[in-house]
Amino acid sequence: MHVSELETPSVLINLDIMERNIRRMQDHCNALGLAFRPHTKTHKIPDIAKMQLEAGAIGIACQKVSEAEVFAQAGINDIQIPYNVVGVKKTQRLVDLALYNHMTVSADHTMVVAGLADAAKTEDMALRVLVDLATAEQRTGASPYELVELAKRIEKEVHLHFAGVLVYPSDPSARPALLETLDLLNTAGIGVDVVSGGGFGAARFADQMPELTELRVGTYVFGDYGSVVKEWCTLADCAMTIAATVVTTDRVILDSGSKTLTSDRIQDGHGYIVEYPEARIYKLSEEHGHCDFSACAERPVIGEQVHIIPVHTCVVTNMHNQIYGIRDGEIEVEWPVAARGLVW
């Protein structure tokens, strides 16, 4: 089926571009001697994860236990969850997964570690726990001193294993704290298996972070307009577009609103229209994309199809039940977004 026969709005993935993105990031990591662990949050699709593994990735990252379950059931067994898994049911499911899969989780607080230890204690296992180092992101993460205390705490637990340090994003600005942490751990006699960095932007500076042993990146696989604006990739690297139809032209309105693109915004708009680079999507209603075409030499007509590079690819995938892989204008594959919409 030709891509133009698809109903809109539909999410399209240019397979040639995606495959090039997969190869290029793997090559980048190979050249630096870094293990690569793609973050599946961007696609949530086991088949794409398998392409990433086929290209050389050592395993994957998932952001939720429920997502890890989907990928484990699809036969992918080295899974890291770089998240504080909190709550008796979630930690129990994590432990269940760890019985048959190579699971790693992160923590940044003794209460999180205590929950993991409690869940793991009934099993003959040593659940791998990375400690999350705070960065300028100001999200999760412990200070270097706290991190070492947590590492000691983890090492005291029979059923947990301190697996190393997690850094997000692993920008060079995080290096002083990372070096301090590794020095403190060394002084304390605590071994470090893994130093796991992450972030699409940070990946470009991984050569300046020689302490990293692995890298987690998600967005690179599809690319998006937000990454282009931040100069993490180019428009030519954007594999995902949303096929949309013009439904009104007095003001140009597309059939793609916040229920298709999400409200994520960068600079002055909600995406880049491939066919009309000077156009601006200045506002979204739920099912309408409000466009300003005043800078364009031509205006589209009602019924015309255009393609939008979204601002943030990961949140787009999260809303759609299926996305379409296209090559040379033909639909080659329809992927159900298997790991979207999960609660756990």
Add this chain to the structure above:
Amino acid sequence: MHVSELETPSVLINLDIMERNIRRMQDHCNALGLAFRPHTKTHKIPDIAKMQLEAGAIGIACQKVSEAEVFAQAGINDIQIPYNVVGVKKTQRLVDLALYNHMTVSADHTMVVAGLADAAKTEDMALRVLVDLATAEQRTGASPYELVELAKRIEKEVHLHFAGVLVYPSDPSARPALLETLDLLNTAGIGVDVVSGGGFGAARFADQMPELTELRVGTYVFGDYGSVVKEWCTLADCAMTIAATVVTTDRVILDSGSKTLTSDRIQDGHGYIVEYPEARIYKLSEEHGHCDFSACAERPVIGEQVHIIPVHTCVVTNMHNQIYGIRDGEIEVEWPVAARGLVW
């Protein structure tokens, strides 16, 4: 099952509040002699639409043909799509629906009307078409003069029927244009069956719009923080909350980010935390809600559950596979969000 046993993040609907919202809006319309047509975009759940019909609604509105198909299959047969349905496949499916259901659609341009006429011509039907009047919303819509020309165009088509005027939002500010339109239609000898207004905010001023014959409102059924800020409802009218868990406390981080709440924002934040009214959700990552608790007398602990009233309820429903109806702390019903994630 008690609500506290649910995993987080989960979307909860307080059934008592929802039922009160349903009754109150219906009473409001009844008192004004207005037909009420709830917009299902907010819930996308046939069972809730049936409660709205049971309370006295004359039918529903859906924003897409695919959504209308879901509700029609559930036995709801009076459906309005207040949208320019564009494209051969979509118009064909609309016509298929209209064979067995009381369908109405809107249009604001001759090309849209031509597409509808072309799809309807093979059937023995007169598809009801409302013409959309432009308002200050600057979205879709024709001017009064254009609207009358479109009405004439529709009346010339054997398989279409001009059903009246659509106004969104039907604020009193739209009344001069509406009066001008109705006057022009009257002069042209064109009958008007329906004047359909819409909008949660506009509903409050429906008494100042005596020309309306029906009202479409969606958000009222759940309410949200955006509506509270705009004074369309109170916090006590918000039936939807997202149960979230605190996963980090150095900075307070919840397990609900933009993949749970969407990036919709109002004033200074991404929602209202019921247990900590002074807290502010100032930023969202995909799976993290970044909170500022500096104005709160107490801080939460890791593992503590809180409840967030989202900024925009309609876009939240659109991301979740199921939502939970609760009463007196117990889960009374789990609803699949049947009409979410559809392409058409």
